[in-house]
Amino acid sequence: MTSNNLLDFDLAGLAVYCEGLGEKRFRATQLFRWLHQRGVSDTAQMSDLARSFRDKLGAACEVRVPAVLSEQASADGTIKWLFDVGGGDAVETVFIPEEDRGTLCISSQAGCAVGCRFCSTGHQGFSRNLSTAETLGQLWFAEHHLRRRLQLPEGTRAITNVVMMGMGEPMQNYAALLPALRVMLDDHAYGLSRRRVTVSTSGVVPMIDRLRDDCPVALAVSLHAPNDALRNDLVPLNRKYPLAELLAACDRYLEAAPRDFITFEYCMLDGVNDSLANAAELVDLMQGRGVRAQPLSCKFNLIPFNPFPASGLICSPRDRVKAFAGVLQDAGIVTTIRKTRGSDIDAACGQLAGEVQDRTRVAERRVGRAAIPIVPLDAQSARALATAARERPL
Ligand code: SAH
Ligand code: SF4
Secondary structure, eight states: OOOEEGGGOOHHHHHHHHHHTTOOTTHHHHHHIIIIISOOOOGGGOTTSOHHHHHHHHHHEEOOOOEEEEEEEOTTSOEEEEEEEETTEEEEEEEEEETTEEEEEOOOEEEOSSOOTTOHHHHHOEEEEOOHHHHHHHHHHHHHHHHHHTTOOTTOOSOOEEEEOSSSOGGGGHHHHHHHHHHHHOTTTTOOOGGGEEEEESOOHHHHHHHHHHOOOEEEEEOOOSSHHHHHHHSGGGGTSOHHHHHHHHHHHHHHSTTOOEEEEEEEBTTTTOSHHHHHHHHHHHHHSSSOOSTTTEEEEEEEOOOOTTOOOOBOOHHHHHHHHHHHHHTTOEEEEOOOOSGGGTOSTTOOOOBOOOSSOHHHHHTTOOOOOOOOOOHHHHHHHHHHHHHOOO
């Protein structure tokens, strides 16, 4: 039988666990700090814990972090790790350094069952949910590995922001996600402010409500289309939770934390969802109903599509992305265009694939689904993308 993994617990859970070992609850705080603030995995080394407590921990539990299978570094400084999570599955994690921050993009599942047409993970199908320890293990590893590697002074952190934008739909793995988020925010662990932890979702409505009540971190919603017909095709989950329901849930999320905003992500696909008419429809959608389109309530992040083999899709030309952004901006909606990072190592949004045993045959089922006609990636667009990636400064 495998022993308990200490990375599976948030502080409240660890307190209960320590009580079960016959220890006072407050001992859990000390243990928690050793684990997450100092990155110590060997309980024998936790010198200010009583020896009897250390002995109990040594016998009952351990810290297990998924093994690193590979590390790749991009010309722009982005780093991608591939973690072995067993059973033939491996997931990817990406570190994106910027001048004023270090962002870690974390995976929540091996594969994804949602199956969005433009997403490499979605094309792979679904194997399983990651545990809290496997989710948090990515942060634990990256933070402490980078601190050592970059020789950061004591008290300095490598990762200032976390985005749940790696492989998987985090809201379809809510039970494991929630304790992981709580550890990220906990001052005795990573101490990230809730504005620096973002959960990105394709729109699992009931879980948006749960998150609002449980742990209102920053929310990003992957919209990608201004109407149900198009969104049904691009994001199949829309058939279950159509736009009206999704946007109503966004309104409820904003009501709980009025000073915050929701980021809507919109992947720019040439000839599919990027016309100026689509942009105008999006403005109507935002202004015509609940979600408040004032600058502080929502903003749009246009993501130039990152190609991957077999997608058959191409990215909108730069001018069209700018024109699309212009329509939204003219309507008073704050709109940014996401800078692509790490595309030379397939680490950009939607390119994460890892290794996934497709246990649900999502990929097979996709064949035969009604699809909007699409244009394959031509050589010129491929060259333009490669050049854009090379020219991106750190
Ligand atoms: N499942 C969640 C989080 C992971 S995907 C979600 O869908 O929100 C993170 C972001 O990358 C989402 O906004 C997703 O739509 C976007 N994305 C997926 N594939 C992409 C691609 N090939 N190019 C650009 N963005 C992509
Ligand atoms: Fe899953 Fe998100 Fe990819 Fe859609 S975009 S398939 S929800 S990981």
